[in-house]
Amino acid sequence: MSNSSLFSTTISTMKLLSTVVSATLPRTRNTSLTKPVNFTLKHTAEFNLSGTPSCVYWKETDWVTDGCTLIETNSTHSVCSCDHLSTFALIMQTKPSENDHHLDVFSMVAETLGLVFLVLTLLTFALCRKNPRVINTARIQLCISLLLAHFLFLLTQILLKSKSLQPHKLACAVMAGVLHFLFLSAFVWMFIEALMLFIAVKNLSRPKSKQRNFLNWKLLTVVGYMIALFVVGVSAAVVPEGYGSEQCWLKQDKDLKWSFLGPVSFILASNTILFSLIAFSLGYSLAHLNSQVSQIKQTR
Structure with a gap:
């Protein structure tokens, strides 16, 4: 034509x-x-x-x-x-946008800085004195998921710019699948952290004998990663050709994006509800702990 x-x-x-x-x-x-x-x-x-x-x-x-x-x-x-x-x-x-170039450079610098601060965060958790009553499993695993995801994303962008990844479709599809798993894991850990915070706030208003125990950190680790692995496994089994777009991500024409956007939307909505419940419970619990102190001051 x-x-x-x-x-x-x-x-x-x-x-x-x-x-x-x-x-x-x-x-x-x-x-x-x-x-x-x-x-x-x-x-x-x-x-x-x-x-x-x-x-x-x-x-x-x-x-x-x-x-x-x-x-x-x-x-x-x-x-x-x-x-x-x-x-x-x-x-x-025909005319590569100068703004696009500046945006690419900014993205690379931001990714690198993000990796540095994620490493510092993990070092903080490893070196600072631990409180036996506080379980940092969700926060640590969140940092690990984000660190690996952004490192792989940065590596993928470098390989794409050097034109060394385009001919290898299988490698590109595998990297897309791993990125899907890692970014999804990060959101799952955000949900688990919000859930644990909600339980902690609810325990403030209960006698010590009736407080609910937190889940074991080993069980939390398995659950956090298995949920993301299950979603990616089902997606890869149902639409195996949906991985490996030109940017080594989920292909837009296969509607596989909803295997990422769906769980993420659900988690964001759930965390918003949990945040509202936490704020309400915290205000109620603190008001009853010390009636002489202003409830507004305590809640803040």
Whole structure:
């Protein structure tokens, strides 16, 4: 299809480098392939090899890269590999945004600083004197999950920028699965920490003999990671091709994002409710502990 105006995109800096090619299989609605298909696109004009084109397919209103990889390119032709049939083209970012570059640099610096402070936090937990009545399991595991997740994310971004990860689809999919597990684990530990805080506040208003004991830290560790592992395991079993997008994350066209957004939304909503209950219980408990002290001051 030589009339590229039919495929107007919302990204103004995107330029089509080839004619649009569409491929289908007759008498079937299945567009996925057991093996990727390779095809060569001829450039409509020569371009500077310092830039890198992208193999894309048309999805409703925009060109997307999920499932398509650039194998090789020169000044006149490019070879693409896609795991499904669709309407394909070759595009290039004509004017790389300076703001995007600054944002990438800021993101890298922020990730590095975050890793440093997470390490310092874990050292604080390891070296400072422990209170036997306080269980820091959830906070420690939260820091470990975030440390590993952000380290792997930073490593993935570095490999993507060096173009050394794109050809290895399996490695990219595995990294996406591990990132899914680690970030999901972090949210699970946030929920467990909120739940333990709620139990601690409720114990303030109970006699010591009727206070509920906290869960064993070993059991907490198993439960915290098994929940995230279960979600990722089910997701990988149901939609195995949903991992490994162009950014080595969950593919947008497979609706696998809800295996992350769903649990996260549930945890955020639950923690909001727990926070409200904790604030109410804390105010009530402190008011009864010392009636001579202002309830507002205690609650603050």
